[in-house]
Amino acid sequence: xxxxxxxxxxxxxxxxxxxxxxxxxLIPLASILIETISRGLSAMSFSLLFEEIPPLGQxxxxxxxxxxxxxxxxxLASLMGIPIGVFSGIYxxxxxxxxxxxxxxxxxxxxxxxxSIVLGIFGWVLVVVVIGWSVIxxxxxxxxxxxxxxxxxTEEAIKLVPMTIREAAIALGVPRWKTTLTVVLSSAxxxxxxxxxxxxxxxxxxxxxxxxxxxxxxxxxxxxxxxxAALPLTIxxxxxxxxxxxxxxxxxxxxxxxxxxxxxxxxxxRYATREKYG
Amino acid sequence: xSYKIEIQSLSAWFGSKQVLQDITMKIKQxxxxxxxxxxxxxxxxxxxxxxxxxxxxxxxxxxxxxxxxGEDIYGENVDPVTVRRRIGMVFQKPNPFPMMSIYDxxxxxxxxxxxxxxxxxxxxxxxxxxxxxxWDEVKLELGxxxxxxxxxxxxxxxxxRALAIEPEVILMDEPTSxxxxxxxxxxxxxxxxxxxxxxxxxxxxxxxxxxxxSDFTAxxxxxxxxxxxxxxxxxxxxxxxxxxxxxxxxxx
Numbered sequence: 373x374x375x376x377x378x379x380x381x382x383x384x385x386x387x388x389x390x391x392x393x394x395x396x397x398l399i400p401l402a403s404i405l406i407e408t409i410s411r412g413l414s415a416m417s418f419s420l421l422f423e424e425i426p427p428l429g430q431x432x433x434x435x436x437x438x439x440x441x442x443x444x445x446x447x448l449a450s451l452m453g454i455p456i457g458v459f460s461g462i463y464x465x466x467x468x469x470x471x472x473x474x475x476x477x478x479x480x481x482x483x484x485x486x487x488s489i490v491l492g493i494f495g496w497v498l499v500v501v502v503i504g505w506s507v508i509x510x511x512x513x514x515x516x517x518x519x520x521x522x523x524x525x526t527e528e529a530i531k532l533v534p535m536t537i538r539e540a541a542i543a544l545g546v547p548r549w550k551t552t553l554t555v556v557l558s559s560a561x562x563x564x565x566x567x568x569x570x571x572x573x574x575x576x577x578x579x580x581x582x583x584x585x586x587x588x589x590x591x592x593x594x595x596x597x598x599x600x601a602a603l604p605l606t607i608x609x610x611x612x613x614x615x616x617x618x619x620x621x622x623x624x625x626x627x628x629x630x631x632x633x634x635x636x637x638x639x640x641x642r643y644a645t646r647e648k649y650g
Numbered sequence: 651x652s653y654k655i656e657i658q659s660l661s662a663w664f665g666s667k668q669v670l671q672d673i674t675m676k677i678k679q680x681x682x683x684x685x686x687x688x689x690x691x692x693x694x695x696x697x698x699x700x701x702x703x704x705x706x707x708x709x710x711x712x713x714x715x716x717x718x719x720g721e722d723i724y725g726e727n728v729d730p731v732t733v734r735r736r737i738g739m740v741f742q743k744p745n746p747f748p749m750m751s752i753y754d755x756x757x758x759x760x761x762x763x764x765x766x767x768x769x770x771x772x773x774x775x776x777x778x779x780x781x782x783x784x785w786d787e788v789k790l791e792l793g794x795x796x797x798x799x800x801x802x803x804x805x806x807x808x809x810x811r812a813l814a815i816e817p818e819v820i821l822m823d824e825p826t827s828x829x830x831x832x833x834x835x836x837x838x839x840x841x842x843x844x845x846x847x848x849x850x851x852x853x854x855x856x857x858x859x860x861x862x863x864s865d866f867t868a869x870x871x872x873x874x875x876x877x878x879x880x881x882x883x884x885x886x887x888x889x890x891x892x893x894x895x896x897x898x899x900x901x902x
Contacts, residue, residue, distance in 0.1 A: 540808070544759035559748065
């Protein structure tokens, strides 16, 4: 065996390498946060939050409609995507051996990896061609994006619920469907919430599917069948503007708000699904 | 004394593996019947057939009849859910619902079946916890998590939970095997008291326990019923040589 001194040195080198890798991994994350927060905060103002979006290069105005649009589109997408995802996940977990389940599981995994622009085209063909650029079209595209994420995490969370818990309820004369919807679901709610959060966070920042579906707008929400603004689109537009001094700060402000919205949703869902007995 | 349960030619399978072979036995009302036998002999499967839990396992199969008060629980129009409300079960490992309080655990069977009357729930929770000899230990902290109790208390909570739906028969699958001797002794005492009002069937691999708590004992070996009789007879004058060998510890 090699000497203790040598092995100790080896250990120290490996530990330092691990630390170094961690720091390198944190640099982009930290710089994104610092940059967004400092630049975003300096752009922050009452009018930024609550006024309509001005044309590119024109001073004044804000990004109010984009905040409103993102909240509405994400909420509508969640309303469609979460129930479908959760119930699909329940099916996959509770009937895991059935043939349909294995086919569905495979297709679901494929759907997870479909590029978001493709879902945008899908939403465009499915909804935009019929009723035009609209909130509904955007929500449908984003909901389709959510479903595989929510399905998979729900399935995994439910599979983790011990069989003994299910049996305890079934032995009390609780029908199987009720056992699943009460005891099993509430045991798995933390895992399911994580899946929902991942999905909401992911769709909140999506730009590509929205470009093709909600189109973007400078004005306040005017109906579910009308185009609307959304933060990712606004960030995209302002950052591409040639009037950098006027528009770039707005893009940073919008970025900060987007991060804040995702964080707020995160905290709310975590709080709502916290374990009563931690 | 009448027969509460009559098992007639009961056989059970997991896939193609037969685990119970043609079991026929009668179980009397308001007595404790112990089922003993070496590991893997089908003890647990036998009681899981009595409240139709066996069929929950994928690819499990049952044939034969199990009469509860003369009526076949495997009959065509019998809902397994109703059977399970009449035949309660306590499992080997205490399994209180981890996300529920002591109160909610006890009331779980009723609440999940739609009983919402707070007054009635309070009454049944207290009655069941008293019957499970747990009330005095938990009456001041009914809101605490069921999982925060000790192992023995958790098992008594599971007994209270089973009693709360007012079953007629209570099945116990090695209810003390995960507990320390003191906690086990409390459960054994409780089983004796429960036999005054309920028909109790207990699976155990502990022969002393069978001798202490049961009035009747059935010895199972390799999926077959070898002998069934009063506990006194089984332990003192077994008819079968196999039973005698098992009782005296020659194998097992």
